[in-house]
Amino acid sequence: MIGTGSIAKAHSNAFRQVGHFFNSPYELGLKVICGRNQEKLASAAAQWGWAETATDWQGVVGRPDIDVVDIAVPNALHAPIAIAAARAGKIVWCEKPLATSLAEGEGMAKAMRNVPSLIWYNYRRIPAVVFAKRLISEGRIGQTYHYRATYLNQSGNDPSKATTWRYRRSEAGMGAAGDLLSHSIDSALYLNGSITELTAISHTFAAGRDVDDATLLLARFANGSIGTFEATRYGVGCRNRKTLEINGSKAMLRFNLEEMNQLEFLDATEPANQQGVRNMSVTGPDHPYSNNFWKPGHIIGYEHTFITTLGDFLSTLDRQQTSHADLDAAVEVQRVLDAVERSAASRSWVKLQGRQSGRPS
Amino acid sequence: MIGTGSIAKAHSNAFRQVGHFFNSPYELGLKVICGRNQEKLASAAAQWGWAETATDWQGVVGRPDIDVVDIAVPNALHAPIAIAAARAGKIVWCEKPLATSLAEGEGMAKAMRNVPSLIWYNYRRIPAVVFAKRLISEGRIGQTYHYRATYLNQSGNDPSKATTWRYRRSEAGMGAAGDLLSHSIDSALYLNGSITELTAISHTFAAGRDVDDATLLLARFANGSIGTFEATRYGVGCRNRKTLEINGSKAMLRFNLEEMNQLEFLDATEPANQQGVRNMSVTGPDHPYSNNFWKPGHIIGYEHTFITTLGDFLSTLDRQQTSHADLDAAVEVQRVLDAVERSAASRSWVKLQGRQSGRPS
Amino acid sequence: MIGTGSIAKAHSNAFRQVGHFFNSPYELGLKVICGRNQEKLASAAAQWGWAETATDWQGVVGRPDIDVVDIAVPNALHAPIAIAAARAGKIVWCEKPLATSLAEGEGMAKAMRNVPSLIWYNYRRIPAVVFAKRLISEGRIGQTYHYRATYLNQSGNDPSKATTWRYRRSEAGMGAAGDLLSHSIDSALYLNGSITELTAISHTFAAGRDVDDATLLLARFANGSIGTFEATRYGVGCRNRKTLEINGSKAMLRFNLEEMNQLEFLDATEPANQQGVRNMSVTGPDHPYSNNFWKPGHIIGYEHTFITTLGDFLSTLDRQQTSHADLDAAVEVQRVLDAVERSAASRSWVKLQGRQSGRPS
């Protein structure tokens, strides 16, 4: 694993836990954790049981005793590490967003085609989101009319504190668009299919910051629905509010990451006087992953989204299949982000060449 | 109308409005408003268009040009006015609770048998509550296991302010029990049938106050279910929180007066993975009273509970039937309150002679 | 009053009720109700006590015994009636949207300058919305970053039923934009000030319909904030969901018309560990209109938004002031709707000449 930050912690946890909840043919050995800060390295290694530490990722990614390289570093480093690892024949697991630009992402994809890979769009593998996908696939929503997504946090509101790599173009590529909107786009492509055109605003509130604090867009989807997206680091009052809503001819669906064990559903085919927004606890029985974790009514947390993503990867790896958060899907997100940037810069609508995303079911 | 307080305002409004929302064969003329304070009288008469004012109810209740006497005064005055009015052959509309004691209530009932009457248990005629009754009657709940009721406000928390007649035994008879619990009991008898036995706590927090600030009870119902009730004026944080919950073999129902246009429903006969608490907006279509008021999705307020109660009375009066908030039901509430008082005093279980309440459907 | 539909019912109710809740120097006499359908006319007149009926508005608006003309008919008729009434020197009360186009609205405004007028943007006078305005004016929100508005209903989802004048350009001028978005724009101008530029989608789902079923936009406000708006008749699952959210440097505000007695507020200046979205019941004490209606904790309904609007008009009329939902504000809404139409047609950003709206405080 390359990286020692908070996401690296979530990854380490997933490596430790996946075998406890998924029956995988693979056992993960935590070999080397790689970072620049010796103190953080030592602490992370001790806490999670990494066998070795290293400060030079170049010296690690090609080691013959390493099968997988996990990338949990600032966005600008994804490409060099992923490409080097793929060329060395390693399985690559990479944080989202895949890249800092579409061109870079396409270059990575080319290099990574020959190895199994996973991009950590973990919110796609939340039980409630997978259950939403199931309801959609079963036709419970009917024709989709509207898709509505927000991802609001307040991390940028204090410019004196918002000073990490996430607020610098050279390291992050994008601001809220890469950090937050990418997740919303990934969910949308997964649940609602391709976007065909969009128009966007990209806005920076803080003086001197060279990435977007907020990105908003209107979009048209290939399935005929229309959508709005809003991602911001100035959503004061919200710490991690990622929502999505779908209105279809037969039903409404709503999901909010802050209450990630729940899915709201209104079945518009029921008698009109009994319709109401139904709050379903997606903790079983007969829900995605409900046999993996706890008894119905006993919730899971943030970290489980990494465990399910990894569990799926390991299960499908065995069958030579790609799992859900795959490379193609991640490139597709980049393609939309690229269109967003172009639209915001040109103040005009931008068309995308549609491709049906989210293929694995 | 006898009374000029805040409830009298709600009654006046209902008199003015009922004809606008219900097609009634009767037209209400606002003849005389009666009270002790000349200034309040003049103001109320002007505001609501009462033709005359009077300070002496005895001189009014027998007037030949009066058909109905409405009683909106402290509880201790209900009996003398109602009995006098009934003896004069007037229709009697009386605020809840009917009386300050069971004996008094039974005396009133005896006197009032010969005239049509209405006791203002208005929360029984909320569309969502009537819809709950309909679902129960249709068997949607199955066997009832639990009934759970609270009525919480914070009116007593500042003893320096809580100084009206409602805090004095001589005028109110009871405290939270008469004011709040009576509504909860009425709803329970209506929705869940008779109570067969109960054990209660009656508690006064404020020094020197001679009525209960809070009354709590456990109860057994004739239908085999068991229940809890809590009514308090020390429910800090709540202004008018009247809730009821029912768990049955086939469904759960929940209602909260603070969101009185909504009814929560969980249908336990649906596939387990699609069960969820459904929040139904009981504003139509095909809901009780939904043709009387506004279009679906457009809510009604507190005052409409009086209008529906009165609308029902006027509709059934025509057919020589009793309507919902009838005299027998009100006496039944007194019987339970009486058992509550005896149980609290004796610190023991008290049995009630069951009688199936809530007869009108 | 010209009109006999469901809005006319709400107006009639307001006329009957305003004097009961506002101390107005004026008494409203219900003289003539005017419509084309004799049966509906007779029924409405009987139900609300209109003294006369008429089928010819031209013959009514100039009558010397008439002081006020209230317009509750399809949008395309607003202009001829309002202009005729204004020319006859009558006070004009007109349903929203003011007009079917900006030019028409400006023409109306010119004709109506000399008479007092009221445009029924009633959702501006909801206690919770006025309280939000108060908090904003007091600086509790700080610098506004985001404004987010939706107005979702499902009225268009069944094309076989959606056949009234609201679905025809000749009578309505616009679809969801005029019906729903106009309310959202009015609220935004009132709470967040002028919009300086916008880009919009206008979409029709139903074949053969010549008005928009849904209109979405991104906007920039004069105060530096950015916003999204979505109005649709295909918001399946929602009957009357009008929401607004504001994120500012010091607080978040949220309002939902379906729970119109509540205002959600998060104060970001409190200690971080005690911040939370606070659900305030805007029913008193010390809330807008809380002395006009019922005791704290006792909610009001849809119709009261008309009563407050009218109550304010009558109060300020006395002082020769304009009240909140005034002519200028209504023209400003038309100006934004016009920009929306032009943007949607040209698929490009459209600038508006800013003017600070919502002047009366």
Add this chain to the structure above:
Amino acid sequence: MIGTGSIAKAHSNAFRQVGHFFNSPYELGLKVICGRNQEKLASAAAQWGWAETATDWQGVVGRPDIDVVDIAVPNALHAPIAIAAARAGKIVWCEKPLATSLAEGEGMAKAMRNVPSLIWYNYRRIPAVVFAKRLISEGRIGQTYHYRATYLNQSGNDPSKATTWRYRRSEAGMGAAGDLLSHSIDSALYLNGSITELTAISHTFAAGRDVDDATLLLARFANGSIGTFEATRYGVGCRNRKTLEINGSKAMLRFNLEEMNQLEFLDATEPANQQGVRNMSVTGPDHPYSNNFWKPGHIIGYEHTFITTLGDFLSTLDRQQTSHADLDAAVEVQRVLDAVERSAASRSWVKLQGRQSGRPS
């Protein structure tokens, strides 16, 4: 560890995870898992990495290479195992409820005094509950008036399925009272102090079952407050709904296990027009355990309640202190359960000898 069921899974997870989230001086080695079913044993051992399996707990609890015995078996086995382990000088971790009766619990306590111990009342160590305790300790609630607790699940509603040891007196001792009410009592003693007297209903809905399906009680606390408790396996519609509410002179607090990352708080000392129930996400910053887990806004799940309980134990063990879910607290819960049983049987109030519980802060 003795036991292989679903609770044993939660314990195993806590053993594996505590070192990842708490800086403990102790490292836990998973030595032996003990159970009767060979297949389950092998599976659990493989999944969680237990070094050995055994079918005979007697042969294990005294082994010199064992430091801790964890008990995750039916209630009736707690006493023999705990006593044997304590006599062998082992640290004892025991599932709740401690015992099947007060006498048994007192016997266990006597035997276990000499060794460190932990009773798994894990819901006491939820961040939101610990934060509630902090607010109470800081005087934010003022004088407590009401304590209100429910614990509702629907496990008993299908008697054909409800056939495990939890439904048999010989193995469980009690039904809903031991399983659910014990948690509610533990929370109450922790947050609100000792109960001085109570009156209870114990009810069995299913024919032939010899434990309670539901237990309800009214209680008086030493601090002058009054309370209601309801625990049931017939709370249809609820899978794991454990709630608690407190009304005090200065504030209201509400907690619901189904949304365990949240705490609802209303501060009644704020200006009346700004009071509202505040929904606090107790995920940091400056919340209990917020440095142990994820970033603010990223929730934890059911299993973390075991991790925090164990983390606290290991931290305090080092300092020769007892941690929160200690033996005395567990005996205190038994004392209340015993009073509940006696009250239900005798249909009368039962007094408890008060002792201030929840000592560790």
